[in-house]
Each structure stands twice: as structure tokens, then as C-alpha cells.
Amino acid sequence: MPRQEAAxxxxxxxxxxxxxxxxxxxxxxxxxxQCPKRPCVEGCPVNVDIPEFIKALREGKMxxxxxxxxxKNALPGICGRVCPQESQCEGKxxxxxxxxxxxxxxxxxxxxxxxxxxxxxxPPGAPLPPLTGKKVAVIGSGPAGLTxxxxxxxxxxxxxxxxxxxxxxxxxxxxIPEFRLPKEIVQNEVxxxxxxxxxxxxxxxxxxxxxxxxxxxxxxxxxxxxTGAGLPMFLNIPGENVNGIYSANEWLTRTNLMxxxxxxxxxxxxxxGKKVAVIGxxNVAMDGARCALRLGAEEVYIVYRRSEAxxxxxxxxxxxxxxxxxxxxxxxxxxxxxDDGKGWVSSMECVxxxxxxxxxxxxxxxxxxxxxxxxxxxxxxxxxxxxxxNPLIASTTEGLKTTSHGTVVADESTGKTVKDKVxxxxxxxxxxxxxxxxxxxxxxxxxDIDKFLMGK
Amino acid sequence: xxxxxxxxxxxxxKTGDSIMSLTGPLGLPTHIENYGTVVCVAGGFAVAxxxxxxxxxxxxxxxxxxxxxxxxxxxxxWEDELRNVSDKLIVTTDDGTYGRKGLVTEPLKxxxxxxxxxxLVVAIGPSVMMKFCARxxxxxxxxxxxxxxxxxxxxxGMCGCCRVVVGGQTKFACVDGPDFDAHQVDWDLLAARQRxxxxxEKQAMENWQCQCxxxx
Numbered sequence: 001m002p003r004q005e006a007a008x009x010x011x012x013x014x015x016x017x018x019x020x021x022x023x024x025x026x027x028x029x030x031x032x033x034q035c036p037k038r039p040c041v042e043g044c045p046v047n048v049d050i051p052e053f054i055k056a057l058r059e060g061k062m063x064x065x066x067x068x069x070x071x072k073n074a075l076p077g078i079c080g081r082v083c084p085q086e087s088q089c090e091g092k093x094x095x096x097x098x099x100x101x102x103x104x105x106x107x108x109x110x111x112x113x114x115x116x117x118x119x120x121x122x123p124p125g126a127p128l129p130p131l132t133g134k135k136v137a138v139i140g141s142g143p144a145g146l147t148x149x150x151x152x153x154x155x156x157x158x159x160x161x162x163x164x165x166x167x168x169x170x171x172x173x174x175x176i177p178e179f180r181l182p183k184e185i186v187q188n189e190v191x192x193x194x195x196x197x198x199x200x201x202x203x204x205x206x207x208x209x210x211x212x213x214x215x216x217x218x219x220x221x222x223x224x225x226x227t228g229a230g231l232p233m234f235l236n237i238p239g240e241n242v243n244g245i246y247s248a249n250e251w252l253t254r255t256n257l258m259x260x261x262x263x264x265x266x267x268x269x270x271x272x273g274k275k276v277a278v279i280g281x282x283n284v285a286m287d288g289a290r291c292a293l294r295l296g297a298e299e300v301y302i303v304y305r306r307s308e309a310x311x312x313x314x315x316x317x318x319x320x321x322x323x324x325x326x327x328x329x330x331x332x333x334x335x336x337x338x339d340d341g342k343g344w345v346s347s348m349e350c351v352x353x354x355x356x357x358x359x360x361x362x363x364x365x366x367x368x369x370x371x372x373x374x375x376x377x378x379x380x381x382x383x384x385x386x387x388x389x390n391p392l393i394a395s396t397t398e399g400l401k402t403t404s405h406g407t408v409v410a411d412e413s414t415g416k417t418v419k420d421k422v423x424x425x426x427x428x429x430x431x432x433x434x435x436x437x438x439x440x441x442x443x444x445x446x447x448d449i450d451k452f453l454m455g456k
Numbered sequence: 457x458x459x460x461x462x463x464x465x466x467x468x469x470k471t472g473d474s475i476m477s478l479t480g481p482l483g484l485p486t487h488i489e490n491y492g493t494v495v496c497v498a499g500g501f502a503v504a505x506x507x508x509x510x511x512x513x514x515x516x517x518x519x520x521x522x523x524x525x526x527x528x529x530x531x532x533x534w535e536d537e538l539r540n541v542s543d544k545l546i547v548t549t550d551d552g553t554y555g556r557k558g559l560v561t562e563p564l565k566x567x568x569x570x571x572x573x574x575x576l577v578v579a580i581g582p583s584v585m586m587k588f589c590a591r592x593x594x595x596x597x598x599x600x601x602x603x604x605x606x607x608x609x610x611x612x613g614m615c616g617c618c619r620v621v622v623g624g625q626t627k628f629a630c631v632d633g634p635d636f637d638a639h640q641v642d643w644d645l646l647a648a649r650q651r652x653x654x655x656x657e658k659q660a661m662e663n664w665q666c667q668c669x670x671x672x
Contacts, residue, residue, distance in 0.1 A: 164612055166477035203479035205612055230614035234626070241619055241626060241645055243652050250615035258609070264663045267462060268609065269656040343648035390613050
């Protein structure tokens with residue numbers, strides 16, 4: 001996959017991966033042997049008909065490729081860019097053990113991008129069924145909500161999506177950086193869902209502006225909760241509230257959603273120092289670190305308490321980050337932040353870690369090495385430890401069951417919660433996970449809501 | 457009363473104009489009950505949030521004594537609105553150009569010293585004013601509620617920008633607040649965090665004024 005050169009791309013917010021040329025796409029598509037077992041389909045959380053769309057692409061039948069792809073995946077332009085294909089479709093590819101798996105993600109992206117640029121060449125979509133007269137409130141316009149909304153509208157139900165922010169897309173807009181997922185593509189997908197007939201209401205903070213029960217008592221026959229996991233986790237160590245220490249949510253929201261890199265044309269700046277430490281090892285940590293570089297930091301560190309092998313981030317983003325010059329400090333954990341006497345962070349006391357037996361997550365447990373304290377001089381910190389669901393919905397909705405992590409309890413195969421007429425899916429149920437798993441949950445819930453509404 | 461760039465931009469709007477986005481109500485509402493006697497202290501612009509609180513306290517059966525203070529006469533507004541919902545109103549200006557000369561903490565202290573039983577003080581205004589109101593009421597052991605105004609981004613609890621320390625614990629002002637127990641607030645931390653973008657705020661203002669200059 002052609003990419004912007006590391007030294008150049010580390011200074012701009014343009015998309016890193018430049019996309020296949022038609023020749024590259026044709027060549028990669030012909031690598032697929034169309035094997036009868038089709039393990040790739042099983043590896044996909046929404047079971048995209050992968051061999052079908054690749055065959056159509058190989059034969060130059062682009063419109064057919066789009067139709068095959070979008071039959072199961074409403075947001076292919078997004079998934080092709082952010083799915084961890086290595087642990088999903090590509091991780092199951094028959095060719096995995098031979099040369100290399102078919103680059104399914106890149107082909108998906110190619111087909112999705114082609115459709116976006118050639119809308120006129122697409123046949124009109126299938127007509128929607130007659131309206132059922134039923135109304136569903138979808139809370140959250142992130143991947144789970146958008147997918148559930150699209151599937152419900154296609155069944156003829158009235159759908160209103162309630163979004164707390166001033167723009168649709170959820171984490172696709174505020175969290176994933178511009179250089180990984182251009183916001184124009186996200187808005188294109190949001191507009192597609194609206195064009196099917198879903199209403200999108202912005203600035204609607206359900207739990208404050210309306211409660212779930214108020215919605216159910218005011219004309220909505222069912223509610224789908226897709227509000228994600230937007231509550232940041234902090235280290236809870238001394239000095240964490242000193243200036244210059246940001247949650248990754250704040251860091252990414254200011255940068256991507258609020259365009260900090262275009263200050264003063266936008267009024268939400270980001271004060272980026274010279275030496276930035278990003279605490280954490282997931283996709284959000286990689287995103288935070290790569291944003292720091294692009295915002296002008298001289299040195300950017302990823303500080304992670306386990307080793308490289310345990311990094312949960314998507315492999316391609318780790319490689320991109322390393323190529324861009326981000327310094328990885330493994331087996332390191334901060335214990336205290338110190339300030340410069342004027343309220344700004346100036347250094348971080350850390351300890352070294354070593355790996356012990358696996359913990360509940362299956363990864364080797366990090367253990368503090370006694371007496372290994374050392375000081376790292378940094379002037380900006382991004383805490384990217386993970387997120388849990390914002391308690392706003394659960395705390396304002398009677399009858400909803402939650403776990404000790406704040407996630408909403410819902411049936412795995414249907415998304416149904418214990419509260420009458422309320423379903424949930426995505427990060428609000430699983431905790432922070434992936435775009436595609438949220439989409440899968442949205443699809444399953446939409447199918448179950450449809451069954452309920454139609455009295456099946 | 458317009459200080460920052462965005463407020464000035466808002467100030468240029470006319471009836472019928474629109475802004476891009478508005479949402480609310482966010483945070484937790486002020487707790488209203490019949491406490492007995494409530495003293496409401498409004499610093500400058502804060503007469504705006506204090507007036508509806510005073511009104512609600514009055515409607516709940518409280519005796520409401522209000523103090524309205526500002527730096528000078530020009531910065532006093534809504535005096536009648538606040539007077540109409542209070543049993544008594546004291547107006548102060550720092551420079552004495554209107555009402556009683558002095559800071560709001562002076563009549564506040566006098567009320568507490570007078571022996572009148574005060575059950576609750578609600579003080580809203582610039583952070584330093586709220587801090588000194590807290591210091592004034594603390595020796596008398598009177599419960600004091602303040603409304604904290606750290607910098608915020610989303611206002612729904614997703615970013616932590618608005619974190620304040622109250623009673624040694626980190627809280628999000630946009631979700632757990634904005635009302636907090638004044639005697640538990642880490643005022644120094646709040647002040648430090650409010651200063652985070654002073655340079656950028658200045659730069660945005662200069663940039664905007666320069667652009668306005670070009671257009672006018």
C-alpha cells in the first residue's frame with residue numbers, strides 16, 4: 001500500500017495510506033483463489049461476502065463489487081481503513097500460511113472509495129419497503145448507531161438518531177485522527193444513512209435533554225443505545241491534574257473534532273510541548289502519539305507497562321508510529337507527575353516493569369521492579385489507558401442493568417437489555433472495542449428490534 | 457462585560473441571527489429546598505445565574521438575602537431583577553461609584569457576625585471571589601455552595617478538561633457539578649487550570665481584531 005513518506009507525513013494531517021491504483025487493486029484481487037471454504041467470511045464480524053466482492057472487482061464489475069460489499073457492511077470506506085484485518089478476515093485467509101493473506105482490507109477500501117467518487121455510475125438502490133409506522137430512537141451516531149439506523153430504515157421503520165455532539169459520527173469524528181480516517185469520508189457515510197431516510201438530531205444529549213423513558217412515552221416504539229465508551233480513565237497518581245496532562249479523549253477531540261491544528265482559525269487550541277509522553281499501548285495511544293508529532297512536538301514517547309508483544313494496537317498503526325519516529329518505552333509505568341513550579345508538568349517519575357504470569361485478560365501481568373524509579377523529563381502527557389461508558393444513560397434510565405465497569409448488560413446475540421423496549425450494542429456493552437464489532441452489534445440489534453416491532 | 461473573543465463575537469449578533477450549536481441543560485441542577493435563610497452572593501456577571509437560584513429559594517420558602525457586587529457602576533446589571541426575588545439586597549462596587557463601597561465579602565461577613573442564623577450561602581462569580589467568600593464563611597461553619605467554571609470542551613464528561621479537585625477527589629465540573637462545597641474546593645488548582653490557554657486566548661483575540669479591522 002503506497003503511503004506518504006514517514007518524515008513528510010509526520011508533519012501533516014493528510015491521510016497516510018494513499019490507496020491502491022486500479023492496477024494494484026486488480027493484481028491483489030486476482031491473488032484470491034476463491035477457495036470453497038471461505039474462512040475470511042467467518043472471520044468478519046459482519047460476514048461480508050468477501051470472495052464475491054473481490055471476484056466482481058477482479059472482473060472489472062465495480063458496481064457489482066459495491067453492491068456485494070455493502071450488502072453486509074454499510075460503512076466500508078471506514079472499515080477498510082480501521083478494521084484490524086490481521087485478526088479478522090485476513091487472519092483467517094487460506095493464503096495466510098503460504099505467501100501472505102489477500103489484502104482484503106485494502107481491497108475493501110478501494111471499492112468503497114471508488115463508489116464515493118463514482119456515485120453517478122451506481123444503479124439506484126433497491127426501493128425501501130412501505131413504512132411500517134413504527135418509530136425507533138437510536139441514541140448515538142457512531143458506528144453502532146449508524147448501522148442499526150441504516151438496517152432499520154431499510155425495513156421501513158421510522159428512525160431518529162440522537163447525537164450529543166454537534167456533528168454525527170461519534171468516535172469516527174472525534175477519536176480517530178484525520179490522517180487515519182478523513183472526516184470527509186465519515187460525513188459521507190453519515191449522509192448516506194440520512195439519505196436512506198433516518199433523521200439525525202444533533203446537540204441532543206439523551207439523559208439530559210430527554211430521558212429514555214420520555215422518548216418511549218413520546219412516540220418511540222423502541223430504543224437502541226449506541227452511546228459508546230466515552231468516559232476517560234486516568235492513572236489516579238499524584239500530580240495528574242497539573243496543566244499539560246490530557247486524557248486521550250480531550251487530546252483527540254481537540255485535535256480532530258475541534259481542529260486544534262488549525263488554530264487560530266478554530267478556537268480550540270492544544271498546547272503541545274516539546275516532549276510528549278503518551279501513556280498506553282492501544283490504538284488510541286498510537287493515534288495520540290502521532291497527533292502529537294503532527295502538532296509540532298519534538299520528541300514523542302509511547303510509555304507502555306508491558307512489552308511490544310502485548311501491545312493491543314492495530315499492527316499497521318504501530319509500524320506507522322515507529323516509522324514516524326515515535327520512541328517506544330516498554331515495561332515502563334508512571335507513578336507521579338511533577339510540575340515546573342508554575343503549574344505546568346515538567347517531569348514524570350516512572351518505574352520499570354517486568355512480566356509475570358498472565359492476568360484475567362490473558363496477557364502477562366506487569367510487575368513493578370523494586371528500586372527502579374527514574375525521572376523522565378516531559379512537558380506534555382496524554383493518558384490513553386482506555387475508556388468506559390459514560391454513566392449518563394445508565395444513571396438516568398430506570399430498569400437498565402449495568403456491570404461494575406459501567407457497561408450495559410445486553411444479550412450477546414440480540415442486543416436486548418433487561419429494560420422493556422430497549423436494546424444496546426457497541427462499546428456501551430463491550431467496553432472500548434472496534435468499529436466493526438460495534439457495527440455487528442448494531443446489525444444484530446436492528447434485526448431483533450424489527451422482529452419485535454413486527455410482532456414476530 | 458465582554459472579555460474574550462467569543463463573547464465579543466456573540467455581542468455582535470442581532471436578534472434573528474443564529475449560532476451553530478447549542479445544547480443543555482448540562483451538569484446537575486442547583487439543589488433547592490427550604491433551608492431557612494439563604495444568602496446569595498453574585499459577583500459581577502454572575503447576577504445572571506444567581507437570580508434564578510434566588511427566585512427558586514424564595515419560592516421554596518427561604519428568607520433570601522442577596523449581595524450583588526461589581527468593580528464599578530457600569531458593570532452592575534439586573535439589580536432590580538435580583539431585588540425582586542430577595543427579601544433584602546445589598547449592592548457593592550469596589551470603587552464606590554454605586555451602592556456601598558467595598559467587596560461582597562464585607563456585607564457577607566457582617567451578616568454572619570450579626571447573629572442572624574444563615575443556613576446556606578450560594579456564591580457565584582469569578583473564582584477568586586468565590587474563594588474569598590468560602591474563606592469568609594468557613595469560620596462560621598455555614599454551608600457554602602459555589603458554581604465552578606473551569607475550561608470545558610464537550611460538557612458531557614468525555615474529556616476531563618474540566619476536572620477540579622473537591623475534598624481531595626477529582627471531579628468533572630460538567631457532570632458532577634457545577635455546584636460544589638466551597639470549603640472543599642482546591643482553589644489554587646482551579647485557578648492554575650483556568651490559566652492554561654491565556655496566551656492562546658490573547659492570540660485569538662488579536663487575530664480576530666486584526667481581521668475585523670480589515671473588514672470594517
